[in-house]
Amino acid sequence: MTASTHPFAPEDVMAYLDGELSANRASGVVAHLRECAECAALAEHLRDVSNQLVNWSVEPAPATLGKSLDAVRKDRALSKAEKPKGFGAWLDGKFAPLKHRWVLGVSGVAAVALLVLFLAHTNLRRTSEVHQFTAAKSQYEELLARREAANMASSLETNAPAPPPSASTGSAAVSTDDQVAPLNGRNLTEFTRLQVVAQLHTAPMIARTASVSLIAKDFGSVEASVKAIVLRHNGYIASLNSTAPQDAARTLNATLQIPSAQLETAITELKQLGRVEQESQSGDEVTKEFDDRAARLKNSRATEQRLLDLLRDRTGKLSDILAAEQEIARVRGDIEQMEADQRALQTRVDYAAVQLSVQEEYKASLQGAPPSTLTRLRNAAVEGFRAAIASVLDLGVWALRSVPTLLLWGLALFFPARWIWKRRRAAASQS
Amino acid sequence: MTSDEQLILDLQQGSDGAFTELFLRYHERVYAFFRRRINDAAQAEELSQETFLAVLRAATKYEPRATFRAYLFGIAFNILAAHRRKSASASLSSTSTPDEVSAPSGTDPATVMYVRQAVERLEASEREVLLLREFEELSYDEIAKILHAPVNTVRSRLFRARMALREILTTAPGNFGGRK
Numbered sequence: 001m002t003a004s005t006h007p008f009a010p011e012d013v014m015a016y017l018d019g020e021l022s023a024n025r026a027s028g029v030v031a032h033l034r035e036c037a038e039c040a041a042l043a044e045h046l047r048d049v050s051n052q053l054v055n056w057s058v059e060p061a062p063a064t065l066g067k068s069l070d071a072v073r074k075d076r077a078l079s080k081a082e083k084p085k086g087f088g089a090w091l092d093g094k095f096a097p098l099k100h101r102w103v104l105g106v107s108g109v110a111a112v113a114l115l116v117l118f119l120a121h122t123n124l125r126r127t128s129e130v131h132q133f134t135a136a137k138s139q140y141e142e143l144l145a146r147r148e149a150a151n152m153a154s155s156l157e158t159n160a161p162a163p164p165p166s167a168s169t170g171s172a173a174v175s176t177d178d179q180v181a182p183l184n185g186r187n188l189t190e191f192t193r194l195q196v197v198a199q200l201h202t203a204p205m206i207a208r209t210a211s212v213s214l215i216a217k218d219f220g221s222v223e224a225s226v227k228a229i230v231l232r233h234n235g236y237i238a239s240l241n242s243t244a245p246q247d248a249a250r251t252l253n254a255t256l257q258i259p260s261a262q263l264e265t266a267i268t269e270l271k272q273l274g275r276v277e278q279e280s281q282s283g284d285e286v287t288k289e290f291d292d293r294a295a296r297l298k299n300s301r302a303t304e305q306r307l308l309d310l311l312r313d314r315t316g317k318l319s320d321i322l323a324a325e326q327e328i329a330r331v332r333g334d335i336e337q338m339e340a341d342q343r344a345l346q347t348r349v350d351y352a353a354v355q356l357s358v359q360e361e362y363k364a365s366l367q368g369a370p371p372s373t374l375t376r377l378r379n380a381a382v383e384g385f386r387a388a389i390a391s392v393l394d395l396g397v398w399a400l401r402s403v404p405t406l407l408l409w410g411l412a413l414f415f416p417a418r419w420i421w422k423r424r425r426a427a428a429s430q431s
Numbered sequence: 432m433t434s435d436e437q438l439i440l441d442l443q444q445g446s447d448g449a450f451t452e453l454f455l456r457y458h459e460r461v462y463a464f465f466r467r468r469i470n471d472a473a474q475a476e477e478l479s480q481e482t483f484l485a486v487l488r489a490a491t492k493y494e495p496r497a498t499f500r501a502y503l504f505g506i507a508f509n510i511l512a513a514h515r516r517k518s519a520s521a522s523l524s525s526t527s528t529p530d531e532v533s534a535p536s537g538t539d540p541a542t543v544m545y546v547r548q549a550v551e552r553l554e555a556s557e558r559e560v561l562l563l564r565e566f567e568e569l570s571y572d573e574i575a576k577i578l579h580a581p582v583n584t585v586r587s588r589l590f591r592a593r594m595a596l597r598e599i600l601t602t603a604p605g606n607f608g609g610r611k
Binding site: 010011014015018020045046048049050052053055056057058059060061062064065066068069 | 454458459461462463466467472476479480483484539542543546547550561564565566570571586587589590593594596597600
C-alpha cells in the first residue's frame with residue numbers, strides 16, 4: 001500500500017478505527033474503504049487484533065485492595081484530625097515508634113550523658129597535648145638559646161682552629177654544627193627538634209615584621225638605648241646607619257631582629273625613646289611554605305639514601321657509577337640548599353624584623369647678634385680687595401683670551417689701510 | 432453522573448465521597464493495568480493501592496487540562512516504572528513465565544496465556560503503546576504525554592505493534608480457541 005495507489009496511509013486507517021482522525025479525514029477514509037478492498041482488509045485485520053486482545057482479561061481486583069486502602073485512608077484521616085501542630089507534633093511524628101514518652105526521656109538523658117563524657121574526654125586529651133606541647137616548646141627554645149650562644153662563641157674564635165669533638169667539656173657544651181650535643185642530660189637530637197618544630201606547626205608559623213618611626217628629643221642616647229633594648233631581648237642588630245648633617249636633624253635607621261615572642265615588649269620599650277610618628281606591624285604566614293619545603297627535603301633525603309644504597313649494593317659499569325655519584329652530588333646540593341632555605345625561613349619566624357627610624361627633633365638655630373661696625377668695615381675692605389683682585393684677574397683673562405684675535409685682524413688690516421692713507425696724502429699734496 | 436474530572440475537583444475540596452467514587456470506577460482497571468504487566472498478583476495489588484494513595488496525596492496538584500483517566504494511568508505508569516527499576520524481574524519484559532495464570536470465570540486460561548505470550552513477544556516500546564491504547568483506552572495524544580514521545584511516534588509504534596501481533600497470532604499453532 002503506497003501513497004501513489006492509496007490516498008491514505010495504513011496508519012490513517014488505523015487512526016480512523018481508533019477515532020483519532022478529524023471528521024473530514026475520517027469521511028475520506030470511509031469512502032476509500034468502500035472502494036479499496038486492500039485497505040478494507042487491513043481495517044479488518046486491525047479490528048481482528050483488537051478483538052483478540054479483548055480475550056486477555058484479568059481476574060477481578062482482590063477485595064483486600066479496597067479494604068487496605070480504606071485502612072490507610074482512615075489512618076491518614078485520623079492522623080490529620082488529631083495531629084497536633086508544632087515542634088511536639090514533629091517530634092512525635094519522628095519518634096512515632098516510641099509510643100511511651102519515658103522511653104524518649106531515657107534516651108535523651110543517655111544521649112546527653114554520652115555527649116558530656118565525649119566532651120570531657122576530648123578536653124582532657126587536649127589539655128594533655130597542650131602540656132606536652134608546652135614542654136617541648138620550652139625545650140626547643142632552650143636549645144635555640146644555647147645554640148645561639150654557641151654560634152656567638154664560635155664567631156669570636158673564627159681564627160682559632162675548631163676544637164675536636166672530644167674537646168667539648170662539661171654537660172653544657174654545644175657544638176656549632178647542626179648536631180646537638182647533650183644538654184643537661186637531655187639529648188635533643190635534630191630529629192627531636194624537627195618533631196618539636198612539627199608540633200609547633202600546629203599553630204600557624206608567622207613571619208612578623210614591624211616598623212617604628214620616632215622623633216627623639218635626646219638623640220644622643222638613642223643609639224645606646226636601642227642596643228640595650230636589643231640585647232635585653234636576646235635580639236641582634238642586622239644593620240644600623242646613623243647620619244648627622246650639619247644643618248639638619250640627625251637620623252638613625254636600624255634593622256633589628258627581635259625574638260618573635262618578645263616583639264611586643266621590645267616595641268613598647270622602643271616607643272619610649274621618643275614620640276611615635278609611625279608604627280605598623282604585619283605578619284606573613286609561612287606554614288604552608290615551611291611544610292612544603294619540609295616535604296621536599298624529606299623526599300630528597302630519601303632519594304639520596306636510595307642512591308647511596310644503590311651505589312653500595314650494586315656493581316655496574318664505571319659510567320653508571322659516575323652517573324650515580326653525579327646524581328648524589330646534585331641531590332646533596334639540593335638538600336643543602338633546601339636546608340639553608342628552611343633555616344632562613346625558621347629564622348624569619350623566630351625573629352621578627354623591626355625597621356626602626358629615629359629622627360632628632362629639629363630645633364631651628366637662633367641667629368646670633370649682628371656684627372660690629374669695625375667687623376663690617378673690615379669685611380667690606382676684604383671684600384673690596386677681593387673684588388679688585390678679581391677684576392684684575394678678569395682683565396688679564398680677557399686680554400689673554402682676546403689679544404691673539406686683535407693682533408691677527410690688525411696685521412690683516414694694517415697694510416691696506418696704510419696704502420689707502422698714502423694715496424690720499426699724495427693726492428692732497430698734488431692739489 | 433458526575434464526571435471523573437469533577438470528582439477529582441471535589442476531592443481537592445476535601446470530599447471523601449469523591450475519592451470513593453473514583454476508586455470504585457477505576458480500581459479494577461488500575462489493578463488490570465498492573466496485572467497485565469506484572470506476574471505477581473500481590474505486587475499488582477500493592478502497586479494499585481500505591482497508585483490510589485498517590486492520587487489522594489497529589490489531588491491538589493491535578494489541573495483539569497487532561498482527563499482524569501490519563502492522569503490516573505500516568506501516575507500508575509510512573510509507579511510501574513519505579514517498580515521496574517527496583518525489580519526488573521517483576522516486569523513484563525522478564526523472560527520468566529508466570530507461575531499461575533489467573534483468568535476470570537468464563538474465560539479460557541489457555542486463551543489468556545496465548546494472547547499474553549503473543550503480546551510479550553512484542554518489542555517493549557511497541558507493547559507499552561499497544562497496552563495503553565487497547566486496555567487503558569488512552570488517546571494517541573495522552574499516550575504520547577505519558578511516554579514523553581511524539582504523537583507520530585506513538586502512532587507508528589502502535590501500527591507496528593498491531594501488525595506484528597497479528598502476524599504472531601496468525602502464524603502460531605491453532606490452539607487459540609477465541610480466534611475468529
